[in-house]
Amino acid sequence: MLTTRPRGTNDILPGEVEKWQFIENEARKVSRDFGYQEIRTPIFEHTELFLRGVGETTDIVEKEMYSFFDRGKRNITLRPEGTASTVRAFLENKLFAEPQPTKMYYIGPMFRYDRPQAGRYRQFHQYGVEVFGSHHPSVDAEVIGLACTYLEKLGLSGIKVHINTVGCPECRPQHHVNLLKYFEDKKDKLCNTCQDRMAKNPLRILDCKNSTCQEISISAPTTESSACSECKGHFQQVLNYLEILEVNYLVDPKLVRGLDYYTHTAFEILVQGIGAQSAICGGGRYNGLIEQCGGKPMPGIGFAMGLERLLLTLNNEKVNLTGLLSNPEIYIAVTSPKAQELSFRLAMELRKKGISTEKDYFEKSLKAQMKAADRFDVKFTLILGEEELANNKIIVKEMATSEQKEIPIDDILSYLERGLLKND
RNA sequence: GUGGGUGUGGCGAAGUGGUCAACGCACCGGAUUGUGGCUCCGGCAUUCGUGGGUUCAAACCCCAUCACUCACCCCA
Numbered sequence: 423m424l425t426t427r428p429r430g431t432n433d434i435l436p437g438e439v440e441k442w443q444f445i446e447n448e449a450r451k452v453s454r455d456f457g458y459q460e461i462r463t464p465i466f467e468h469t470e471l472f473l474r475g476v477g478e479t480t481d482i483v484e485k486e487m488y489s490f491f492d493r494g495k496r497n498i499t500l501r502p503e504g505t506a507s508t509v510r511a512f513l514e515n516k517l518f519a520e521p522q523p524t525k526m527y528y529i530g531p532m533f534r535y536d537r538p539q540a541g542r543y544r545q546f547h548q549y550g551v552e553v554f555g556s557h558h559p560s561v562d563a564e565v566i567g568l569a570c571t572y573l574e575k576l577g578l579s580g581i582k583v584h585i586n587t588v589g590c591p592e593c594r595p596q597h598h599v600n601l602l603k604y605f606e607d608k609k610d611k612l613c614n615t616c617q618d619r620m621a622k623n624p625l626r627i628l629d630c631k632n633s634t635c636q637e638i639s640i641s642a643p644t645t646e647s648s649a650c651s652e653c654k655g656h657f658q659q660v661l662n663y664l665e666i667l668e669v670n671y672l673v674d675p676k677l678v679r680g681l682d683y684y685t686h687t688a689f690e691i692l693v694q695g696i697g698a699q700s701a702i703c704g705g706g707r708y709n710g711l712i713e714q715c716g717g718k719p720m721p722g723i724g725f726a727m728g729l730e731r732l733l734l735t736l737n738n739e740k741v742n743l744t745g746l747l748s749n750p751e752i753y754i755a756v757t758s759p760k761a762q763e764l765s766f767r768l769a770m771e772l773r774k775k776g777i778s779t780e781k782d783y784f785e786k787s788l789k790a791q792m793k794a795a796d797r798f799d800v801k802f803t804l805i806l807g808e809e810e811l812a813n814n815k816i817i818v819k820e821m822a823t824s825e826q827k828e829i830p831i832d833d834i835l836s837y838l839e840r841g842l843l844k845n846d
Numbered sequence: 847g848u849g850g851g852u853g854u855g856g857c858g859a860a861g862u863g864g865u866c867a868a869c870g871c872a873c874c875g876g877a878u879u880g881u882g883g884c885u886c887c888g889g890c891a892u893u894c895g896u897g898g899g900u901u902c903a904a905a906c907c908c909c910a911u912c913a914c915u916c917a918c919c920c921c922a
Contacts (some may be wrong), residue, residue, distance in 0.1 A: 426913075481920045485847080503922085532922075537847085539916055548922060615919070631918085680921060697916080704922065728922025757880050788880045796882040807880060821882070 430536070430544025432730075440746035441733060445576060446529055449549045452572045453527040456564065458551050461526040463507040465533075469497040475506030475715055477682025479622070486534040488544075500533035504550045505683070505708065505724055506715070512554055513717045522555030529729075540697030541731045550705075552724035554712065559656055562687045562707060562723055563663030569691060569703050569725050570669055576732075577741040578693075582670055585689040586677035587657040588625070589649050591710065597648035598624055604642050611638060628676040644675035653686060660687055683708040687723065696734040703727040750780040751842055753795035757788050757807035764831075765806045768816075771835060777842065796821065802841060804834070 427433060434442055450460065469489050476482050488500035501507055508526060511517075517524050529549045536542055551568060553561050570581050589597055601624040609617060613632040620627070628639050646657065664671050671689075679688045688706035696702075705725025712720040736743060752772055756765045765781065772779040780798050782791045788805070795803040805817035805826075816834055819826035820841075829837050 429913085486920080534921075536920075537918090538914090539918095542921075546922060550922090626920095698918085699921075701922065726922055731922060755881080787875090789882080790875085792882040794882085803882080805881070809880085817881090819881075824882085826881085 430538040432543060441743045444743060444746050445729060445732060448575055449529060449572060452568065452575060453551065456568045458525040458527040461508060461511060461528050463511050465531065466498050466500050467507055469499040471506050471510055472499055472502060475509065475711065476503065480680060480682055482534060486536055488533045488535055502534045503532055504528050504548055504726060505552060508552045509712055509715045513715060518717065518720065524554045527551040541699035541734055543730060547729040548726045549729060550724055550726035552722060554722045555720055557721045559659035560663045562660040563667055565705065565723055565725055566664060566689055567667040567669055569727065576736060578735065578739060581691060582672055583689055583691055584674040584677050585671050585687065586674050587645055587649055587653055587686055588678060588684050588688045589645050590653050590685045593648060593650035593653055597645055600643040600648045608638050625678045629678055639676065646675060656686055679704065679706055683711040685709045693735045695738045696731060699731060702731040702735055749799045750778040751801050752777055752779040752804060752838065753798055753800040754779065754781045754804045754806065755788055755791035755795065756782060758811065760808065761806040761811050775835065777838060802838060
């Protein structure tokens, strides 16, 4: 073999691709039901979009971007997430001039240079939604409710939403101060990375997996406790709306998100049994992002769902995704070279009528062709040979019952149409 | 970037120094002359990720390298 697929990428093969089509179609349906329209943005953007949009100090920007110079010496990056591109398209195409809010969704590949592991790939796929233009807490709840509805429609039960408020530019500095004050005298006990986090981003100490760090964090000041009254109020209302939607949520004071742009509401949907990467959906509010990208101040909120992780979960939960495969309905077996042309034309006519039809491509024995027909699990096998050709007839064998009849060739189309209708 | 595990035919998998590299599944062919699903028979790796070394002899030992995989960081 010349080479293999690049590390962290996957071929989605026949048999698997039907599942993708299914979950993508369901995403489109649910999005439409909630009033979201699809947007398709380029898979690569100018690097500066992500530098500003995602945040210079995030891991994504610092070590995970697929960036390169194109032949025109432009600095280009394969998109690592969907929100920045959506905001850019919103501004560039002046969608803000339309009636607000703007509710959009996207489905497509994203790229991050990570070490692959279960549920993490260098090219992965996300279904995401974004709402621009409204601060209203019901929007936060709607977006979360949309994610839950989608997952439930796919057959996942017991969805649990973890939710928190990460504050706003007004109160976040105060929270940092409170955290630093709290951790100051305990610094020696923290793990090395958390000691670094003291300086860089003390918020992240809260979700460190080191057990002593966790113990220390238990009684750390929560974001909610340091939140300003506006943030608190917003958060309470979001929770209230979630209850109206009967969304099963858990306030998780330790939930923080790694992207710089989040404000107020942050949430994740976690599942078990698919490895260490258990968040299949993450999102939150980003009220500063549109302005950050050069627009007028305008609030926004959204989520992104990892489709590989979703598929892993559906698989793990034994959600039935079978029956998505479509087998041919008819197999045409040919036993005489003379019958080849007629059978070929017949196959084409059936296909044009919307009757999916398979045939042999090797001039195999009838036995072998019957075997193939059986494997395709067709309803009828047509047999065409010298005798049939001579009599202007064709044998129709119903595979399930093994019954077979001779039908005049001229009547075969209508005969099959009736026969296929009978059991559908 | 760091650490662990694994690499034998299309897939699963035995074999840990000494004839032809088990077996199962899948695939292909056949079991009297034109018919599937069961059964039976036959076929299917000059070769054990790759390169080098040790040895009379290596899939099995050593070194290197690559790939896959899981985990950390972080995220979907």
